[in-house]
Amino acid sequence: KLVDLRSILTFTVKLARTAGTLILEGSQAIQTTSDVNEKKNSVDLVTEYDVAVEELVKSEIAKAYPSFKFIGEESYSSGTRNELTDEPTFCVDPIDGTTNFVHGFPFACISLGLIYQKRPVLGVIYNPFLDHLYTGIEGQGSFLTRGNSQPLKLPLTNPKPLPSLQKALLAIEWGSDRGKKTLVPKSDSFLRLAGDPADGIAGGRMAHSIRSLGSAALNISMVAQGGLDLYWEIGCWPWDVCAGIVIAQEAGGAVVGSHAALAAATSAGSSIDPFKVTPDVLTGRKYLIIRAIPDTL
Ligand code: IPD
Structure with missing residues (x-):
């Protein structure tokens, strides 16, 4: 039985903020170097920071939750293709919006999802450039938090129906x-x-x-x-x-x-x-x- 999603959320938010610091540092550095690699073609980009952030996240998850499985964009690219099972599995994009990250367009984030019994049950998305933190737990609502020391936490609820x-x-x-x-x-x-x-x-x-x-x-x-x-x-x-x-x-x-x-x-x-x-x-x-x-x- 999966234990406490709330405590996993606390851990995941902290991890996202730590990763965010590395993403910001990387973004500064990447503007002055041309250290960008291509995956399947010249517009499918990856940087050393995608890999470094994934390594950081993967090792912190392994320390905190050794029994959890891990699926990550960069691990997958380098050939680690874990089958999805019923076990708790973190599903991670270390930098989503790599092209933006490389160009300095401030819409890039880390995306950390938790899948349990093949259903996504928890999500944390953090854009460190704008300090926008989106969180959600299945059945417990989702939130946008801005600011760290005096956070403004807004529930994301009640969307307007869209007529057409x-x-x-x-x-x-x-x-x-x-x-x-x-x-x-x-x-x-x-x-x-x-x-x-x-x-x-x-x-x-x-x-x-x-x-x-x-x-x-x-x-x-x-x-x-x-x-x-x-x-x-x-x-x-x-x-x-x-x-x-x-x-x-x-x-x-x-x-x-x-x-x-x-x-x-x-x-x-x-x-x-x-x-x-x-x-x-x-x-x-x-x-x-x-x-x-x-x-x-
Ligand atoms: C990509 C971005 C992009 C979307 C692609 C994604 P990446 O992720 O989210 O907006 O069009 O489908 O794969 O490569 O920046 O992690």
């Missing part, structure tokens, strides 16, 4: 997969979200506008906070969304392609890359995180 996509401020991401197979249908979806049907854009929904914060976890947090109505992305990884799923759901948001898809994708015999999200309803693999279900989706 037409009235929505929504987020999408370009992602790092820039091949034709992904980018053409993706940008067609962007066109339909933004376009004016009266001017011949078939299926155009003419949403209020579209944003890209450059971090899946921060897009999701912004939905939870109410600044965005919807976040849609094809091809997120579990560590991008695990913590955010708890935070958004606890704030009254709806998640499509959530832990059920995560569990299915990681079950034995799945022909899908086990750490990718399963294909979902509209246009291929995606996570769709919304504040309230619009009637015209």
Whole structure:
């Protein structure tokens, strides 16, 4: 039986703030060096800080909770592919928004999710550049805390229902997969979200506008906070969304392609890359995180 989620949250928040200090130091340093590596292509970036933050987090978790399993973006990239089990498992993106981190655009964060019995149950997302801390525990609500010494802690609750996509401020991401197979249908979806049907854009929904914060976890947090109505992305990884799923759901948001898809994708015999999200309803693999279900989706 999983013990005390509240004490795990206290530990995780402290860890996120420690990691945040390292992320800030790294951001200063990276502006003066060109120490940026590429993963699958020239826009899929990783730095020594992604690796260092993950190492720090992994070792602190192992000290505090030796029986917990660990899934991390950089461990996965370097070949450690732990199967998701029913055991408590931290699912970690050490720096979500690495491109922002490299460019000095202050929307990057650490995302620490805890999965138990294949369900995300706890999430901590910390943007050290803005000192925004998002936390959530399944069944216990989610919060945004600003400031450390005299923190202002706001509950993230009661989202306004969204009457239609037409009235929505929504987020999408370009992602790092820039091949034709992904980018053409993706940008067609962007066109339909933004376009004016009266001017011949078939299926155009003419949403209020579209944003890209450059971090899946921060897009999701912004939905939870109410600044965005919807976040849609094809091809997120579990560590991008695990913590955010708890935070958004606890704030009254709806998640499509959530832990059920995560569990299915990681079950034995799945022909899908086990750490990718399963294909979902509209246009291929995606996570769709919304504040309230619009009637015209
Ligand atoms: C990426 C960012 C990006 C999103 C990608 C993520 P990373 O994470 O969240 O906004 O479009 O799907 O993988 O590589 O910065 O950790």
